[in-house]
Amino acid sequence: MADLKHNEGLLVEEYGYEAIEDGFHDHHHGDKYQSGFITHYIFSQDHKMIAKQFLITGMFWGIIGGLMSLVFRMQLGFPDSDMSWLQPILRGWISIDNGVGTLDPQFYYALVTMHGTILVFFVLTAGLSGTFSNLLIPLQLGARDMASPLLNMMSYWFFFLSGAIMFASLFLSTGPFSGGWTAYPPLSALPQASSGSAGGMTLWLLSLVFFVVSVLLGGINYITTVLNLRTKGMSLWRMPLTIWAFFVTAILGLLSFPVLVSGFLLVMCDRGLGTSFFLDQIYIGGQALEQVGGSPILYQHLFWFLGHPEVYIIILPAMGLVSEVLSVNARKPIFGYHAMVLSILAIGFLSFIVWAHHMFMAGVNPFISNIFVIFTLIIAVPSAVKVFNWISTLYKGNIRFNSGMLFAIGFVSLFISGGLTGIFLGNSAIDIPMHDTYFVVAHFHIVMGVAAFFGMFAGVYHWFPKMYGRFMNDTLGKLHFWGTLIGAYAVFWPMHYMGMAGVPRRYYSFATFDFSNQFDLTNQFITIAAIITFGFQILFVVNFFYSIFYGKKQKQKNPYGATTLEWTTPIDAGHGNWPGGIPTVHRWAYDYGKNDGTMDREFIPQTEPVSPEEKEYDDKHLH
């Protein structure tokens, strides 16, 4: 025993923390991760490289999806403007009449659909959870890598394949799928109903099935890693909130995505095999279909059984990242760590029993809606608790406004604004006028779209040094933040009022109805704001790639004075993350500014043992 203690003492001197020897050195040579360019940069099995792959692919899709939204925003804001300049790219989808080019309605809907699918799945699911789960789970838990680096690599490549298929669908002569990201049949099942439902839908389904494979491979890995590869001392209740969030996210994905696939398989059968799971008594294209007996509502149940958890799959990782960034930069423990974890768990659980709040007006029995209203509004409680805790984390802090922190604060503001409108929509009576109007568009863009982006930006700015050993430019980052915060509110805030005037979403033109045709100025304003806001994202992209190569070098191992394990690795950590043994953990992740009379330190890393006279704040002492 004494012998061992002696050994540990040595290691502390060597690495700055007490380490466990796990025999990693023994197979150091003959590196299985990084032997050549291909295995290092392309078919890499190193979780850090895979994280970067997810991030950069996500950024690619973010730009594509964003540009699409600008094109359809042009249509909404300036329907009479000449779009012929887009013809070289969009070709036949721009019809030229008297020298004035107009966007084809069919393609408008294709753009809206692709925009939604790309942002929800490719950017905010893969690009967000894929990036940070991969980067942070092993690093913050003290693991060498994911439980299965091979599955992890496959997870990325299935995502890549999925993206490639979706990309290919953009070039079909009948166009990509155009029935909305929710893909409700019969519209999505019948090529006669919409040209996008022909080859475009086939590729859409195929792409998303591969996407689900990617999510599942990733998710299994995240769960296994969290459960099995935590370093010594890292009990569940000592995990940073980021890890809790990724963990619950992965469980949600694992339980809900397969249900989506089952829905997709049934749609495929209806499309290809003449079954009628979702079809009944349809007359279309001059013909009465023989398929009878199905129910389009069934699909909606299957879809939203994923769909609602999916919105939390998107927001939970962002919440985790924000909690961490707020705490580090306020130099204070996250307020109510236990309540935060319990809220994540409660939200995760509840998110499985609220799906039909998307279907209040879908023709389901109104009695059933009573139950879903109750569960839905219960979700607001843990959400509120999280908000209060974030705000209290700032209280009496010593706040450093770096770019990451700004985005984290912005996230809280957006989550409040968008979460509150959820309370309207979750109340079925109020959802009667609001359903499928711009009010819903405003709600979910603010609470999910923009807020999740803010969480992601906070994460990228904050952990950029962990990825590239350099910092992103902070001035540009701040400019990016203010432009995006103001821009995003400018874009989405007025949409509430349009929704309250009854303007339906997914309209190619507002001119056909008098009640929707009174917002010309508003729509122009929104479109201009959207273009400017997109411009600020260019700032981010440029900053990102410039900083990879020329950014300010990271000189200290732990530049933010953070307590978590990722900052104990060398600046340019190779595979396996820690050159020697892996660190052990002795305390929770939030000992910032500890001055409770037993201790007075600016921050205490998780690797530091609790001194005998010190009061400890993790699980054992909180109850």
Added chain:
Amino acid sequence: MMYLIGILITIFLVVIIVQIGKVNELTARLRGEKQAAQDGNDWNAKLMLLFMVAFLVGSVWSAIYYKDYMLGYGPNLLASEHAVGIQFAFNITLFFTGIVFVITQILLFVFSYMYRYREDRKAEFISHDNKLEIVWTAIPAFVMALLVVLGLVEWNKSMADVGENEKPVGYVSLEESDREDTYLEIEATGKQFGWILRHPGKDGKLGEKDYTLIDDATNELGLVFDDPKNIDDIVISDELVLPVGQKIRARITSRDVLHNFDIPHFYVKMDAIPGIPTHFVFTPTMTTESYRDHLSQFPEWNVPADPDDPEGPKRWEAFEYELACAELCGKGHYSMRRIVRVVTLEEYNEWLTKNEEKSFYLTNVRGKLGDPFINKKLSIEERIDRRNKEKDAEKKKDDAPAPDAAPSTTPATPETPTTPETNTEGNTLNNSSSSENSNGTTTIGGEVKNIIEKATEEVKKEGEEAKGLIDTPKDGGH
């Protein structure tokens, strides 16, 4: 060329961006990094406050700015019974969420400002506070419970179907007490891209449909003409005519893909699903005319409806309730417009009488190949004949001066489906007729009462008659 310029501009921008970043870092180095960091921090803290003020003021200002656009506020009255309750729930929710919104946003940004980094400041170690946490879990829970109860009461009221003892009517009763347990069932069928609207006719009942009978040219809805309930069903495609103050049960279906029956001013919204008919029960509370009168008080509604035509009708004159589609149904989703015309009870009954002869069966099937009632005399035809004769007689009387005789119905024009022109024409005629009898509302009322009495009798008769009619061919067949 355009593209080349585009690329050049992009490169230019990128260079500028990079330079901004660099310059700032250089000046920072000149000032000393620490000082620069402190300055930057202060700046951003101040911006936080500034943003907060602008954001809160902006949100209030914008709400005021948009007040006159939103339904349920400003001039835009809600025009159905249940909508008022929903609006109440909305406003209560707005009240509570508004308070939370203002308080949390203020705390967020003010804390950010107050606790900005200072070298001499120490963050305080506050990890949790069980009492506080229980309070702020309990308060939202309590408010949510309140909102749930309020919302569900409105929800169950709004979604209630007609009761079992409520009767479908064709003609509507002018007595409120008689109307209480009646409803008028109309049908809206969505198709790419429009609504096919059906009124039940005098019997108050919508006839059977069979989607395999649909034929765009001859039978858009797939009406089953063996079903006598279909004989008097009126199929229109341009406007829905509804009597004010009468409970309406909209039966909502679709022929092809999902649609959604959406009348914003009534807070009515329900998916139209092929194979699964849905419904929405509501009671319009304002006629189109009275809504227009109401709007005419507001200056912003007193501008020309069409800015290019300053002499044309004013906005309030052009106002119509509109029926839209609120479920993505394909490339024409945004264009499924129908007018909803809410009229007085009297006008509705007149409209029904006038349109009786335009029933889909009479105009498209009667006397043609496949007419199941061929060679049978139908009571609906008797009624129409009788009315035409009465009218002829009145016309003859008109030649001799007879001041009180107002035309009660439009002349029978054996015209096929209702076109907008005939409808507007009918409308003005109705109006003029009722204004001519300025002291004669009772006359019209009495007349209508007669019509209703006759109608109920005839419905009974027709039902029996129709049974016989269906039986006849069967018997003959064996």
